[in-house]
Amino acid sequence: MQAIILAGGKGTRLRPLTLSIPKPITTIANRPFLYYQLEMLKKAGVEEVILGLSYQPEKIMEVFGNGEKLGIKIRYLVEPEPLGTAGAYKFAESLINRTTIVFNGDILTNIDMAMAVKLHRERNATATIILVPVENPSAYGLVETSTDGKVLRFLEKPKANEITCNTINAGMYVLEPKALSYIPRSQEHSFEYQLFPRLLKEKEPFYSIISKDYWLDIGTNSRYLQANLDVIANKLSLEITRTRLAAWQSAHIDDLSLVDETVNLETNVEITNSVIGANCAIEREAKIKDSVILPNTKIKANVIIEKSIIGENCLIKESSTILKGSVLGNNTSISDFSQIGLEL
Ligand code: GDD
């Protein structure tokens, strides 16, 4: 089985983190995000994955190479200019000769794709789309279905008065090569705005599967933080190795937190429900809660950080307080006694 991951977007809603790296390799629980998708695809029996790239492609290639280390064959396609979601799939046409799994490159999930492919085949579908229920579909593609699973309507980013159900496009599809024949070559083209409505118009067998598994689009700052905390809370049942070095004995680290083994922790540092990246240094009495600290950041004595994302290579000087969903880009320096996110 083959798969293509659409990993060429600019990740604008995840700035500042995505100014220096593309969204698919922002780290979730200290691992470049695409590892989670590649491992899941491998588990579903996929031997070969195409990564459809456009924004900062070489940075993604550097991380995964030819996939040898992961035991999965990875090929890269770099679009000359962004071709859109369906355009990226069409751009891979010469490499596609069988049923293909297509993933948006920002979905954290543990849905069983082998089961989805099986159902897709039993139904003789041209396209199968995975759906998930959400409270507010407005940021997603709304999908209406019939009781036998047929897709009846696809409406991308519906306005409030257009919301008729709670099932949305999970950004995961199983497609037959026939779907390629409805996509023009070398042109920007969208699954959501163009191909899916067209499949319905042409009366192609277009089916859905509603999943109740864990699912999250990591593409905004709040969901990126949530994805990190959900992984360490074991919501996806992934194996996580939590190191506790003897040198950290005088620090207080709760059972959930994930601290890279290269981190330096001084006495009475408190780390609760947080992820701390490689080579960070945290000085005495600092308290970090519900947060993600990216690699190479220095946190000085008595700092308090809560519910925030701190980029790489930052310097947070003594006794500063950073609260309530603050997001600091890479290389930010914060002076002593600063207050961010506090009520005055
Ligand atoms: N190769 C390539 N080229 N990839 C692209 C391009 C492109 O031109 N444009 C977007 N992508 C990739 C992004 O990198 C991302 O992984 C994926 O396509 C989806 O783009 P997003 O920008 O994250 O879309 P969205 O989250 O607003 O909406 C999409 O996902 C929702 C689920 O999270 C849609 O598919 C919705 O219908 C869906 O509900």
Ligand code: MG
């Ligand atoms: Mg997205």
